[in-house]
Amino acid sequence: MGALANEIDPREFDSPGYQKDPFPLYKRLRDHHPLFRDRFHNRWMISRYEDVNAAFQDNESFDRALYRVDGPYEFGSSHVFGPNILEYGNSERHRWLRNIIAGQFVGQGLVSFIPFIEKIAGELLEECTGDGEVELVGRFSNQFPIRVISNILGLPRADEERFVGWYQALIAGLGFGGEHLARGIAARNEMWKYLEPIIQERLRDPGEDLLSKIAMAELDGKRMSMEEVKGFIALLLAAGGDTTDKAIANMWFHMLYTRPDQFEDVKKDPSLWENVFAEMMRYDAVVHVQSRYTTHEVEMHGRVIPERSLIILLLGSGNRDERVFANPDTFDIHRTDMHMGRENRSARYKDKLPGHLGFGVGQHFCMGYAMARQEAVIACARMMEMMKNPRPKFATHDGISSPNIDSGGFRSPQELWIEFDR
């Protein structure tokens, strides 16, 4: 083959084949274009594990936001979530907002939510496991995390159904655009109208719930604006719901279709769901892409990236990097070359093994990492208790896909039918 065989036409990134199975293209990027200048989409793409990890850790060169939060710009007016922490880049305001709630989702904060998580998982499973078969995505995983987070926020349980509806519209708006975006923004506005009196009430009479804590938090004697509180809630519902929802579906998909042999090990030892979670986050994480902007010229692989360039960090590719993981295209819950335990924001581990990149690393590392793992593992273990001898209803499956990898379109199976003995 000639040299041209390794050239990449950037239009490939828009093809349905790439949305379905991006891994062959990831490999070509890693092997031949570790820093790829995509002139068609006006961006640079980084695909190797070490490079993605290093960029995540280098706040000085790579910022999450192009504009400063204190600049003369409108933030998030057309974003599905409204103004939110993700828009705040590497600023002090970001650090402060994150500190307000980060502690709620780890350590003692997390432990205090476990009974909630157990209870909601049990209730939902009770409802959907009566028939000897269940469509997991619609009946369970789509509903579970959103119900958990609305409980943690202290929202009325009677209104949970409405939250599930708003959340599904928000997520569709985020992933598909077009009319879905319009519907997503309409749902957000409806939700905000609903939230405003509740937020005002919590400001007058704060409780122990997370919504009160967010509304009451102060930096230099100032609280968040009403718009910011509402944007934060929208983000929590969506980010805290959708990703975990899809993680659960992905874990089951891989056990039922990718590694039924290793599923037998999990049936014998449910604590292995922890490993299923870690390996799912490496092999085909819910989110494959994060973006950054260069704050100055950056030299990499013998080239210079100009200041204020859009950088795509392909963590989905870094996770399959053969330079770091043996047999990267094999799903293996007994992997010994990766840290399988709880993730760290620093990407440093006492066992000295590399971790997956599925939550990102560093300043903007997923805030709900411990919560997500806990919810997913509890849910999967409860399912095993309530469904005897679970197996796929259909012999074949269309597999995992995403509406649009670039827009953060989250990867998961559209449907997952499970049969079991009652």
Add this chain to the structure above:
Amino acid sequence: MKVTIDLDKCIMAGECVYNHPWLFEFNDDNQASVKVAVLTTDEQQLGARQAREVCPSGAIRLADD
């Protein structure tokens, strides 16, 4: 007020380092360590309390003088 890190408990999550880089760092041995052992200002003490709150392993200890 004094702040210390229990390295047996520390899982190197890095939450203290990312949230309060003026108080904590990863040292040359790749271990979390304290940059300002004795906290005198309100800002430092607030930072240390927040760090204790976000530490996922409960490794951060605060002691009054």
